[in-house]
Amino acid sequence: MKFSHSLQFNAVPDWTEHYVAYDQLKKLIFQIEKDKVDAVNNAIDPEKEVSSNAQNQDRFLVQLDLQLEKVFEFYSQKEAELYNKLDSLQHSMPIQDTSYEPQYPNYITPLASLDSTVNLPNSTSSIDEKTSRMSFESRMSTVSKDAHHVNYVEKLVDLRSQLISLYVSLSELDSYVELNRMAFEKILKKHDKVLDADLRAHYLRKMVCESRPFIPHTVQVLHAQIERVEQIYADAFCNGHLALATRQMKTNLRDQIVYDRNSVWKDMVSQERKTLDAHVIEGKPEKVYNIPFTSYxxxxxxxxxxxxxxxxxxxxxxxxxxxxxxxxxxxxxxxxxxxxxxxxxxxxxxxxxxxxxxxxxxxxxxxxxxxxxxxxxxxxxxxxxxxxxFSGTIMMLLGGFSLAAALSKYGIAKAFASHVLSRAGTRPRWVLLAIMSVAAFLCMFISNVATPVLCFSLINPILRTLPDGSPVGPCLLLGIALASCIGGMGSPIASPQNIITVQYMNPNPGWGIWFGIALPIIVISLLSCWGILLLVYKPDTAVPHLNRVKPSRDKITKTQVFIVAIFLLTIALWCAETSLEYALGDTGIIATIPLFVFFGTGILGKDDLHAFLWSVIVLAQGGLALGIAVTSSGLLEDIALHIKDGVKDLEPIAILAIFSFLILVFSTFVSHTVAALIIVPIVQQVGQSLPIPHPNLLVMGAGLACCAGMGLSVSGYPNMSAVMMEDQTGKPYLKTKDFLIVGVPTSVIVTLLIFTVGYGVMVAVGF
Structure with missing residues (x-):
């Protein structure tokens, strides 16, 4: 949960306005960040820029001081109010009536019976209390005869309610101090990270820690007052049993927190619904049709x-x-x-x-x-x-998911990507090339389903500092999406369609040969796509300098080193799978290494297993089931023989070109994975039926061509993720025409490279 949500969720509803305005300060930080980027693009003199930076920091410090003063004033007011109330309450406590001492040796009897909501554990104290309750019922008639004692009991009930109210308020004040202390730490950390500053340590030490609400003595006094309330309650109602009193009071505190949080949660849901409703109004509402002859x-x-x-x-x-x-x-x-x-x-x-x-x-x-x-x-x-x-292919898909989960969960992929982007400079063209290269590279190891989402989060510091309507945002997002589609060709686990392709290749090419065939196509395709994006969007002209992406400052942990070691071991074994086939038998066996190591050591847990893309796995399994059916029935062979009659006089390169463009059209309008499920088995059978069989050549070429469909927003997972991205006003960055203008020519170039460059490499490796 983000800290802003945590702050709102844990705050006392009636005190909301008196907490640190965390969201307001965060927006100010982002505004200062945007002003800095604008200052660079407007070519301000270096001396003026230094002065502007100082003014921006002063703006933040002024707002921070105001928040600190607000917390100080509210705490001082609340502290005096609650402490005075406690003193007054203790002085006005009802005096025990000694004339009835034999019947009422202490206050536990009448008050315990009134607390019917507390469930106490099975202990000596709880047994005594139950006995007291029974004796109270038998003696209540005696007390009710005397109006004086009825009034006395009412005073005790009032005292109890006041003590509980004080306990809750003092505990909330303690939580108020802790939440605000965390708010100052978090916002200063955000300030230093976003603005490359070093304000956090100095301000916390000199300002926050020296402010009265946060000094240790103040906190100690507050805790002492809470203990004082507990002791008074214990003496008055629990026969001096402090542990019993604490349990009873904490039960009431817990009930109050649950009530407050439920109220806050309802408010948050209500606000979210309003936001969503606003977006629905801006867009086109879904059409509704009347069913003829009915009212439905x-x-x-x-x-x-x-x-x-x-x-x-x-x-x-x-x-x-x-x-x-x-x-x-x-x-x-x-x-x-x-x-x-x-x-x-x-x-x-x-x-x-x-x-x-x-x-x-x-x-x-x-x-x-x-x-x-x-x-x-x-x-x-x-x-x-x-x-x-459930074959070795599915196990390889699961192994790939486990590698992706570990690299993402422990921030390894993000740290790598942020360090690369931090060295790309601020010129849009180089930032675009860097983020596209990062996306394509990461796709090889954490799949082109998860990579786009990671890369979109990495460029968020750039997107939020762009001028309104800038073409750089759509350019970067489209670059990530198309690079992810291209990177989906990079390895057997880079995309679901590759998993299906490997299933129909015999012998298995292994990662080494796959890399050798795919990498030249990927590099040339990326550069071509980059050039098209520069021609269409002209990002350097629109915004000369972008906000620099900050590298991750987190220290490398032993867990991260261990994950990288297992990752490299798994990839190395996959690359050497062909030569190790006599010992390991199948790539699926190698895929079990990250599965049992990561889950066995607790690096990944049950929640991570649940987060696997099981829908993709089931989709692949259905495709494999359909593949065995069309093979066993003889249908595949029959279709292949008919196709072979039409292409038998053509060279393999021409056959590959025909299938590549056929798959390009198909994968543009439907899922890349679906295109592979339907066409790759046919291609494999055609390759086997040729006078000189080339099944692996045609199958791998067809599998790579499945990644080439990028002309529409529905063409593959990366495009679908990109089209959902919106700016701060809720307006989508990309439209269908963006994919048509850039995606279609890129798709054609990638397809041409597959049956030219790719064909040459595949023939060279013996396919």
């Missing part, structure tokens, strides 16, 4: 889902009834293939839900065949499907 309405999104599902099901039924291949298994498998493709393409239901439906349909339809062509029994078919759904 239906949302357009739900209507589209229903139509897509109905279309898919009707098409599925029609294809089941049409004999296209002269073989029932092939006909049914083709119907399933088209049904899954349409469901995935339209996203009628979530992609992973469609994947879960595939194995359910494979078995009842009797699609699987034995080697002799007969229909496979349901039990054997189920076993074959499930064996393919």
């Amino acid at each position: 309405t239906i949302r357009s999104a739900l209507l589209n889902t229903i139509f897509a599902c109905l279309f898919s099901v009707i098409l599925f039924i029609i294809l089941l009834c049409v004999d296209l291949f002269g073989n029932r298994q092939e006909n049914y498998c083709f119907a399933l293939l088209i049904f899954a493709a349409v469901m995935w393409a339209t996203e009628a239901i979530p992609l992973y839900a469609t994947s879960l439906m595939i194995p359910f349909l494979i078995i009842p339809l009797g699609i699987m065949r034995n080697a002799d062509g007969t229909q496979m029994a349901a039990k054997a078919a189920s076993k074959a499907v499930f064996e393919h759904m």
